[in-house]
Amino acid sequence: MRIIPFEKAESWGLIQWAQPLIGVLFDASSDIYEYITNQIMDNHVLRLQFKLDRQLTGKRLSDDIDDVSEENINNLIEAAEVYINQPQVQAALQEFLRISH
Structure with missing residues (x-):
């Protein structure tokens, strides 16, 4: 938002x-x-979603659909990697995989 x-x-x-x-x-x-x-x-x-703000990496993340700048793409990838490696997200993933089997 x-x-x-x-x-x-x-x-x-x-x-x-x-x-x-x-x-x-x-x-x-x-x-x-x-x-x-x-x-x-x-x-x-399991829905994995984070806000596109500066909280994860301190870098600008644009959700403008036409912002395909190299900087924005790299910032989005970096933020996704930081998000997915957070302990609470890893725990949710492990729990989801445990229940799904």
Whole structure:
């Protein structure tokens, strides 16, 4: 979720509000797909997801679909590696694999 400062958004018209509203709709559909998947897979699903902020690596991570810059791709890969190697994520993976067998 992106925070939009009031100073930036106070003069927005319909066009400028469309993009964040579409983002909210996509987030909702993601939750719906997760629910459906859990129902079909009898809750044998492990969702791995982290926020695209600077918390994992201190580097900028862009979720703009058209940001295919080498810097962004490398930062995303590095953040994914840091995320997957966190002890709590590794524990969740091990538990998921144990239950799935």
